[in-house]
Amino acid sequence: MRKRKKIIKRRALLLIVIVVLAIFTLFWLNKPNNLQNKTIEILKKNDAYNKEYDKEYQDIKYLDIDDFSSKVNKYLSIGYTGKEINNLFKLSKKNQDKLLELEKKDITKFVNIKNFNIDNLERYNEYLKNNKYDLIDIVTYVNINLDKDFYTETKEVQDPDSLLVLVNKYNHLPSNYKPKDIVYVPGAYGNEVPFRAVLKDDFIKLQEAAKSDININLMPTTAFRNESFQTTLYNNYVSKDGKEAADTYSARPGYSEHQTGLAIDLKNMALSNTRLTDDNFEWLNNNAYKYGFIIRFPKDKEFVTGYQFENWHIRYVGKDIAKVIHDNNLTLEEYLDLYVIEY
Ligand SMILES: [Zn+2]
Structure with a gap:
């Protein structure tokens, strides 16, 4: 009898631990992390918070860069989502600035390629259609003009x-x-x-x-x-x-x-x-x-x-x-x- 009671007690304890852990995990998953909170905090501080974008703001990780607030709002107005904006911020500053002036581009697959050049985006995609190189090589080969015939546009x-x-x-x-x-x-x-x-x-x-x-x-x-x-x-x-x-x-x-x-x-x-x-x-x-x-x-x-x-x-x-x-x-x-x- 005593032994059985002990087992029940142990199981109950285990159940409680699992429930507590599950609640904690759910809470943790739903909670915007500190950097995302910080995004909204900084936007408000800079008088750049736009209620219409609140949901997207929550996906954007704050970065300590020049013009963070105005860039975020500009990208949102072009049509990028919060998650896409996190990707744009992985690009070089030159590319980021050029993207502010362009209509929305699909650059997701290029974000981790360090010599990516937004000016060549269409050429990369065209070269990709006809060549089986890795994406990282496609970017380099187009940058050095291999998609163009020799002695053209010299x-x-x-x-x-x-x-x-x-x-x-x-x-x-x-x-x-x-x-x-x-x-x-x-x-x-x-x-x-x-x-x-x-x-x-x-x-x-x-x-x-x-x-x-x-x-x-x-x-x-x-x-x-x-x-x-x-x-x-x-x-x-x-x-x-x-x-x-x-x-x-x-x-x-x-x-x-x-x-x-x-x-x-x-x-x-x-x-x-x-x-x-x-x-x-x-x-x-x-x-x-x-x-x-x-x-x-x-x-x-x-x-x-x-x-x-x-x-x-x-x-x-x-x-x-x-x-x-x-x-x-x-x-x-x-x-x-x-x-x-x-x-
Ligand atoms: Zn020689």
């Missing part, structure tokens, strides 16, 4: 002397650009090869490392090329192979990275015809970044760079950036979009 670069200058099939140098700090170093075949002074010390260190690590003489065949030389070169390729083929391996005048003075084509002097062996390249691929150089046209990124894989063409960007590009398997285009440009 731009002149604004910073031709920058170590990060981007010259590709969408970006060309100012007419007849020539860097001011050209120096000459001994090249293959006894030539003196010109490139920018800023990369000279690191290039010599790269040559020394190649010699001591795998015992090869890495020599430049060509580095800086002026526009008229590039014109001759490109025209020769076109008459030999046709324009379409030439475009896959040679740049049009003004669109060659060699004209920046930051690109070098390499040769292993022990080889008569080919530039580098696979083993030479493997070493270069694993070590060039330590001296500030990147493999500019990698094998798996031909659709990004618009060029066939070139195991001999390196580009100087400086050590810190070369390491990021190397470690993350990026091209210069992708690096600039992901790490430099602020959207």
Whole structure:
């Protein structure tokens, strides 16, 4: 008897605990959290509380940003819900401000993509229809213009002397650009090869490392090329192979990275015809970044760079950036979009 009573007592106690917990949970779930309360509190304080939006306000988490109250009301007037507004606040300030001027957009799936640019929203959606890349790559590829044909809507670069200058099939140098700090170093075949002074010390260190690590003489065949030389070169390729083929391996005048003075084509002097062996390249691929150089046209990124894989063409960007590009398997285009440009 006593034992039974004890069991009943225990069960009753358990039931009470469950009921209390359930009530507490329900209460907790329904209660607007502190930040949501704070939203209404701040709106009222700023004289921006609009009774009509009260229900939406309750979904909006307060953020300590400039113009919080006016932004919230503006987004609500455009037609965004409170929950959608929390998402808008995850975007960059530039994007947030641009959205204030536009009619309602569906950007939910992009909110956590850091290089999302509202200006490109329609292009992302269009590119998404025809390509199977992850959304995060879709954004980068559209930002770097891969949804447009090469050599269409091209731009002149604004910073031709920058170590990060981007010259590709969408970006060309100012007419007849020539860097001011050209120096000459001994090249293959006894030539003196010109490139920018800023990369000279690191290039010599790269040559020394190649010699001591795998015992090869890495020599430049060509580095800086002026526009008229590039014109001759490109025209020769076109008459030999046709324009379409030439475009896959040679740049049009003004669109060659060699004209920046930051690109070098390499040769292993022990080889008569080919530039580098696979083993030479493997070493270069694993070590060039330590001296500030990147493999500019990698094998798996031909659709990004618009060029066939070139195991001999390196580009100087400086050590810190070369390491990021190397470690993350990026091209210069992708690096600039992901790490430099602020959207
Ligand atoms: Zn080259």
